[in-house]
Structures are given as structure tokens and as C-alpha cells.
Amino acid sequence: MIRDFFYEAWFLSLRTLRRFFRVPANWIGIILFPLIQLFVFSQLFKDIIQLPGFRSSGSGSYLAYLAPGQIAFTAFFAVAWSGSAILVEYRNGYMDKLRATPIYRTSILVGELAPLFIESAIMAGGILALSVVLGATIKTGLIGAALILVLSGLFGMAWAGTSFVPALLTKSEQATGTLSLLFFPIAFMSTAFVPPALMPRWLQTVNSWNPITFLIEAIRPLMVSGYDWAAIGKALVAIAVLGLVLQSATLWAFRRLTA
Amino acid sequence: MPSSVIEVENLVKVYSGGTRAVDGISFHVGAGELLGFLGPNGAGKTTTIRILATLLAATSGAARVAGFDVTTQASDVRRRLGLAMQTPTLDTFATGRENIELIGRMHRVPRAELKRRTDELLELMGLTAVARKLAGTYSGGMRRRLDLACALVHRPQVLILDEPTEGLDPQSRIALWDELERISQDGTTMLLTTHYMEEADRLCNRVAIIDNGRIVVDGSPADLKAGIGADTVTLQLDANGPEDLARQQEDVRGLLRGFGSLESVTPEPFGVRLAIRDAGRAIPELMRRLDGNGRVVHVIGLAVGQPSLDDVFVKYTGRRIRAEAADHPIILGW
Ligand SMILES: Nc1ncnc2c1ncn2[C@@H]1O[C@H](COP(=O)(O)OP(=O)(O)O)[C@@H](O)[C@H]1O
Ligand SMILES: [Mg+2]
Numbered sequence: 001m002i003r004d005f006f007y008e009a010w011f012l013s014l015r016t017l018r019r020f021f022r023v024p025a026n027w028i029g030i031i032l033f034p035l036i037q038l039f040v041f042s043q044l045f046k047d048i049i050q051l052p053g054f055r056s057s058g059s060g061s062y063l064a065y066l067a068p069g070q071i072a073f074t075a076f077f078a079v080a081w082s083g084s085a086i087l088v089e090y091r092n093g094y095m096d097k098l099r100a101t102p103i104y105r106t107s108i109l110v111g112e113l114a115p116l117f118i119e120s121a122i123m124a125g126g127i128l129a130l131s132v133v134l135g136a137t138i139k140t141g142l143i144g145a146a147l148i149l150v151l152s153g154l155f156g157m158a159w160a161g162t163s164f165v166p167a168l169l170t171k172s173e174q175a176t177g178t179l180s181l182l183f184f185p186i187a188f189m190s191t192a193f194v195p196p197a198l199m200p201r202w203l204q205t206v207n208s209w210n211p212i213t214f215l216i217e218a219i220r221p222l223m224v225s226g227y228d229w230a231a232i233g234k235a236l237v238a239i240a241v242l243g244l245v246l247q248s249a250t251l252w253a254f255r256r257l258t259a
Numbered sequence: 260m261p262s263s264v265i266e267v268e269n270l271v272k273v274y275s276g277g278t279r280a281v282d283g284i285s286f287h288v289g290a291g292e293l294l295g296f297l298g299p300n301g302a303g304k305t306t307t308i309r310i311l312a313t314l315l316a317a318t319s320g321a322a323r324v325a326g327f328d329v330t331t332q333a334s335d336v337r338r339r340l341g342l343a344m345q346t347p348t349l350d351t352f353a354t355g356r357e358n359i360e361l362i363g364r365m366h367r368v369p370r371a372e373l374k375r376r377t378d379e380l381l382e383l384m385g386l387t388a389v390a391r392k393l394a395g396t397y398s399g400g401m402r403r404r405l406d407l408a409c410a411l412v413h414r415p416q417v418l419i420l421d422e423p424t425e426g427l428d429p430q431s432r433i434a435l436w437d438e439l440e441r442i443s444q445d446g447t448t449m450l451l452t453t454h455y456m457e458e459a460d461r462l463c464n465r466v467a468i469i470d471n472g473r474i475v476v477d478g479s480p481a482d483l484k485a486g487i488g489a490d491t492v493t494l495q496l497d498a499n500g501p502e503d504l505a506r507q508q509e510d511v512r513g514l515l516r517g518f519g520s521l522e523s524v525t526p527e528p529f530g531v532r533l534a535i536r537d538a539g540r541a542i543p544e545l546m547r548r549l550d551g552n553g554r555v556v557h558v559i560g561l562a563v564g565q566p567s568l569d570d571v572f573v574k575y576t577g578r579r580i581r582a583e584a585a586d587h588p589i590i591l592g593w
Contacts, residue, residue, distance in 0.1 A: 015361055093344050100314060
């Protein structure tokens with residue numbers, strides 16, 4: 001039974017990955033914006049690093065400070081519209097074709113969600129590599145880099161719920177696109193651009209709850225100083241809670257749609 | 260094994276908006292039989308098929324496919340069912356081969372068998388040359404054939420096809436008919452829907468005419484047409500102007516008075532049209548009658564037309580089927 005489920009989810013996931021990587025616009029679109037931010041902002045605000053608040057972050061340059069945030073942004077963008085693919089296939093009947101085969105209904109959903117781990121991790125890895133090319137470092141080496149990818153992948157898979165729930169509930173791509181935009185401020189209010197010490201009090205409060213901030217603050221030491229297991233632990237807990245809440249809602253919405 | 264592979268009893272579907280799409284349909288399809296659902300758009304064909312394919316819950320009534328109940332034993336039904344919906348549903352970012360293989364895997368076709376079966380189906384559907392191209396680049400006819408290949412990959416006992424030739428050019432349609440005929444002859448039980456008379460006539464052992472969610476009549480195309488009664492015989496007359504034509508038409512009427520199987524005589528610009536039961540057998544006697552008694556009738560042409568399913572449809576519904584796009588938009592939220 002569980003073997004059947006893994007078998008189905010495996011082949012459906014391979015299909016989803018194929019669908020994603022075969023369209024270059026998919027991954028170029030995801031990587032372009034963080035890359036531009038990384039490149040332009042690191043030049044534009046080069047001297048911002050002199051501000052006292054930055055010292056405790058351990059980053060030697062603004063590029064080094066910026067890179068972890070843009071890696072997290074990439075994982076965020078990788079899944080920001082992820083729910084629309086399942087919507088397209090619900091509408092054009094492909095989901096019915098799968099539902100008419102003797103598989104678990106949930107395999108279809110897992111086959112859409114599980115590959116987002118790989119997609120987010122690979123996209124984040126792309127920005128990580130590009131930031132190193134631009135001059136950032138990874139203090140913890142290959143193992144640290146692998147950890148960054150795993151954290152990004154897990155975050156992407158959890159965050160995907162913000163796109164899947166509206167998609168499955170509204171059955172409208174426009175609505176899904178618009179609702180996705182509502183989540184963008186959460187990314188921009190994170191510690192991607194400036195450390196909390198330089199933020200107004202209310203933003204500091206927001207960031208003590210912001211899952212994207214937890215991700216960024218776990219990635220940053222891995223790049224600039226060394227393993228900060230406390231930060232990694234906090235990020236994992238934040239991702240787990242986020243994932244549990246959002247993916248339960250996704251599962252509920254999916255069952256409602258396909259009832 | 261039950262003799263009826265598809266059994267439907269008093270099926271009703273009322274959509275949430277209140278549309279009574281299926282209004283008490285009952286029918287059986289025997290093993291190896293090919294039943295055609297013939298009906299205009301909105302008749303309830305797709306709705307019935309979605310219920311049989313376990314994709315939609317009926318409001319009431321029961322349906323069994325291959326001996327299994329579509330609601331309580333859905334996975335048993337799915338294992339034995341091949342399905343192709345009204346518009347081909349393909350993964351457009353996968354190649355032809357990948358499309359077939361994925362559906363085969365979901366049906367648990369063993370790996371070695373899957374490879375063989377996929378090759379065979381690609382060949383059968385004339386897709387071998389494009390097997391490695393993305394399905395999104397395929398033409399309409401190729402998509403249909405690939406969709407059909409997906410439906411056949413696990414050698415289903417029952418094949419259900421919704422408007423299998425919708426949107427195809429005449430040439431591709433005829434090629435697909437040949438294919439469907441071959442599949443049917445291999446012993447697969449088939450149910451297909453269509454709003455093309457010709458298609459139902461050519462392919463189906465039995466046709467059920469469906470209108471407004473009900474089956475109005477069913478039977479073999481030949482029996483249904485025989486039920487219409489008369490054949491149409493047209494006589495072309497050689498006349499010198501309209502007065503002569505009128506005289507000849509009157510003479511035909513007079514000569515045929517009391518002719519056994521004649522049902523009606525209708526004047527036409529070219530001559531007369533007769534409705535005659537069993538025209539094939541009546542024609543020699545008919546010609547003898549027209550040839551004599553001093554009245555001169557110049558018959559220069561004679562044609563016998565069989566009644567078509569079109570006539571059958573008109574007889575039972577009082578309307579003609581219009582050939583138009585069969586798609587309707589899915590109703591969406593927001
Ligand atoms: N999802 C739906 N919700 C509400 N009404 C529907 C839905 N699908 C079909 N209908 C309606 O049910 C009737 C039968 O449709 P359908 O089964 O698609 O007919 P056919 O396939 O014979 O053209 C039509 O009046 C159609 O508008
Ligand atoms: Mg239809």
C-alpha cells in the first residue's frame with residue numbers, strides 16, 4: 001500500500017520535474033529577479049555595510065550580506081505561482097485522466113508538491129553559485145552548501161501552500177496570481193536587505209515571526225562564519241510549522257476540489 | 260463473467276446549479292459489443308461517461324462496469340477501463356512515448372511489457388516517427404491518436420470514448436474509424452459518444468439515441484432505420500415544360516393508385532418522390548405499372564435512398580442534430 005503510493009508519487013514527480021525544466025522560461029523567470037537584486041543592490045548600496053548594525057552579521061561586504069536573502073528569495077519565487085500548474089491540468093482534463101487510473105488521489109498532489117523541493121533547491125543553488133562568482137564566500141564549504149540547498153528546498157515545499165491553497169479554492173489563475181502578490185511584502189520585510197538592528201521596532205516584531213527571516217538567518221552564518229546550529233534548528237522548526245499548516249490546508253483544498 | 264460488461268440502471272445526475280443532465284438512463288452493453296451514444300450537444304452524453312469512468316458521482320441510480328460498482332468499487336473499475344475524453348488530454352511537455360508510458364505505469368503495466376506495448380501502440384497509431392517529440396507540437400489528429408494509445412496501454416477490458424473524432428478533418432476521421440473498428444474486432448467492449456450520424460452508423464453494433472438526458476430509442480442502426488418504414492424512391496421525369504411535368508406527375512399518381520407498398524407521392528421540380536416500403540423488392544413491379552395504359556410517363560432516372568439515422572433522429576425527437584462544436588465551458592468559481 002505505502003509502496004504503491006511511493007511508486008505513483010515517484011513517477012508523477014518525475015513528470016512534474018520534466019514539465020518544469022523543459023521550459024527555460026520557468027527557471028530563467030525565477031532566477032532573474034534575485035540575480036538582478038544581488039548584482040545591482042550590491043553595487044548600489046555598497047557602503048551601507050559601514051553602518052554599525054551590519055557588523056554583528058559577520059558579513060564583510062554588502063554582497064555577502066545580500067546573498068543569503070537572495071537565495072531565500074529564489075526559493076520563494078520558485079514556488080510563488082506553483083499552484084497554477086495543477087489548476088491548468090484540472091481545467092484541461094489531464095487530472096481526470098490520472099484520476100481515472102487506479103492510483104491514490106493524493107499521489108497526484110504529492111507528485112506536484114514533492115518536486116518543488118528539487119526545483120527550489122536547484123534554483124537556490126543557482127543563485128548561490130552566482131553569488132560566489134560575484135565574490136561571496138561559503139565558509140562551511142560543500143557540506144554547508146548542501147545544507148543551504150536542503151533548507152531552501154524544504155522551505156519551498158512548505159511555502160508552496162501559499163499558492164496551492166488559493167489555486168485549489170478559487171480555481172482561477174488570475175486570483176492565484178493576485179493572491180500570490182499579497183505574500184511578497186513578507187519577503188521584502190525580512191532581513192534580506194538590512195539587519196534587524198536597523199529596523200523600526202514593529203518590523204523587528206514581524207521578523208521574529210517571519211519564516212523567510214528564519215531561513216535567511218540560518219543560511220547567512222553558513223556562508224560568512226560557520227555552523228550556527230541554533231539558527232538552523234529554528235529555521236527547521238519554522239519550516240516544519242509552516243509546512244504542516246499550509247500543506248494540511250492544501251490537502252483539504254485538494255480533496256474538496258476532487259471530491 | 261457477466262454477459263453485460265456495462266450495466267446502467269436508472270441513472271440520474273442533477274448538477275448543483277439544478278441542471279438535470281441525465282434523467283433516468285438505463286442500458287446494457289454486452290461483452291465485445293460497441294454501443295454508440297448518439298445525441299446533440301447538451302444531451303447528457305459526457306455526464307453519463309464521467310459517471311461510468313468514476314469521475315463524477317451520480318445523483319441516483321446504479322452503474323456497473325466489468326461487474327464492479329462505479330461508486331463503491333471505483334479502483335476495480337479503473338483497472339479495467341480505458342478512457343479518452345472529449346478533448347484529448349495530454350501532458351504537452353512530455354513526448355508521445357512518455358505520455359503513454361506514464362499512464363501505463365499508473366496502471367502497473369510491468370516494465371518490459373510496457374516498453375513492448377508502447378512501441379506497438381506508437382506503431383499502430385502511426386506515431387513512431389514523432390515518438391520523441393513533445394505532445395504539445397502534435398497536430399489534432401496526432402493528439403487524438405496519442406490519447407487513444409494512452410487509453411489502450413493496459414489492454415483495457417472496456418474502452419469508453421467521448422466524441423473520439425470531434426474536431427478531426429474527414430481524412431483523419433476515417434482513419435480513426437478503421438482503428439476503432441479493429442479494436443472492437445479484437446473483442447474490447449466499447450462505448451462511444453458522437454453527434455455524427457455517419458460515425459454511429461459506420462461503427463456501432465447498437466446505437467442509443469439520447470436527448471435531454473433520456474434514451475429515446477435504441478437498437479442496431481439497421482433496425483432503427485427499418486423502423487422508419489419507407490425508403491425514398493425518386494423518379495426523374497423528362498418533360499416539355501411545366502404543364503407537361505404536371506401532367507406526368509398526375510399520371511404517375513394515377514398509375515400507382517392502389518400500389519401495395521406505396522406510402523406517399525410528392526411532386527418535385529425534377530419529377531416525383533415516392534415513399535415506398537421495401538423499395539428494393541417493389542421496383543420491378545413499380546416500373547411495370549408506370550409503363551402503360553396509354554399514358555406517357557418518361558422516366559429518365561431512378562434513385563433509391565435508404566433512410567438515414569438522421570431520419571431516425573428526427574422521427575424520435577422531432578428535431579435534427581446540428582453538427583457544431585461539442586465543447587462547453589467548464590463552470591468555474593470566482
Ligand atoms: N459541470 C457542470 N455543471 C453544471 N452543468 C453542467 C456541467 N457539465 C455539463 N452540464 C450541463 O449538463 C447538460 C449535459 O451536458 P453534457 O453531459 O456535457 O452533454 P453532451 O456531452 O451530450 O453534450 C448540459 O445542459 C450542460 O450544460
Ligand atoms: Mg459531451
